[in-house]
Amino acid sequence: MNILIVEDNEALAQTTGWIVEMFGHDYRFSHDAGSAIATAADYKPHVIIMDIGLPGMSGYDLCRQMRADPALSQTIFIAQTGRSEPEHRQMAEDAGFHHHIVKPANIEKLQALLDDIAQSLSSAA
Helix, strand or coil, rough: CCCECCCCHHHHHHHHHHHHHHHCCEEECCCCHHHHHHHHHHHHEEEEEEEECCCCCCCHHHHHHHEEEEHHHHEEEEEEEEECCHHHHHHHHHHHCCCCEECCCHHHHHHHHHHHHHHHHHHHH
16 A cells, blocks of 8 residues: 655654555655645555644644545545544544544554555455
């Protein structure tokens, strides 16, 4: 799967990239909304793992904008945030995220989630 990691913390973005690569996926990363939109247009990710606290535009707003793009209609959006309260999960759902994970991500849970997504994508093809 192609995975776009949208994270303003460069070290965390790279670490997440290495983790998803270890699971057998390809990745790119962006550190802000503008580059995320441009990268998604060229890269056509199956999954976008997105931080909520981005500079200039929240991850909620960026998710809404990207979900409006017909080219990303089949893309799975995963919110990645340090906030685990129910209201934050609801805000992520309201913005259009399919899943919500809390930083730092549990590697086994992330792998299981990505495996489930990959399986559903392959069975839909």
